[in-house]
Amino acid sequence: MLPLKQLIISLSMVHGFFNTANGFLLLTLSFLVFASGNATAQHKKNREQQKLERKLQRFKLQEKAMADTSFAFYIRRIKAPYVTSSNNSYGILKVGSDQVFMDQIDWVAENSKRVTIHDIGKPTNYRFLKDGDHSHQVLFETKVKGETFQFKVQNSLEQGGQLVITNAKGRSVVYDGKLKL
Incomplete structure (x- = not known):
């Protein structure tokens, strides 16, 4: 045919x-x-x-x-900086396409499936913000694709403090409350 x-x-x-x-x-x-x-x-x-x-x-x-933006971390600020004396302060951390909301009061993470953020116990440098005391530090960590990153909040961002993000290999990025991506 x-x-x-x-x-x-x-x-x-x-x-x-x-x-x-x-x-x-x-x-x-x-x-x-x-x-x-x-x-x-x-x-x-x-x-x-x-x-x-x-x-x-x-x-x-x-x-x-x-x-x-250093090892795929995207940091954005909503409502207020990461650490303030306000009870309605939230931060949002984007890791790739995942995003995690962090509550300033108890660090409860409304996290996605692939990214977890948790308070690593009660480290000695943890002091909760109260009575106008802005000299505290908060340390917590997250695991992204098997690699652990530690987050340290130094002082209050309202008072010129910084959010320092460091991974296990020593790479770090500083968020000063002004960075907008």
Whole structure:
């Protein structure tokens, strides 16, 4: 059984002997079939290529963001800085696409599935903020993809303190309450 395209060409050539006008018509039709098939295939190929290019561009942007913010930590501030004397102060820490909300009062983490944040006991440098005392430090840690990062809040960000994020290899990034990504 001949394929459809070959059949159309064959018919147009045979028919052309008997009726030149109809032969040209069928020949033109066969070329249109070929052209439309090739155009559709090329369009599909172009769409796939554009998808791949967009995906690659997203990866490049993600890599740049990770390089710019030190080991993929994205820090944003909502409502108030991480440590204040206010009871409605919250911080948000984004690790890749995961995000963790931290409550300043008890450090309860409304965490995602892959990122956990917890208070590591009651370390000696832990003093809760009360009675206007801004000299405390808070130490807690998180595990991201098997690597442990420790977070130390030094003083109050309202009083010029810093949030120092350090991982086990000594890499660190400082958040001073002004950084907005």
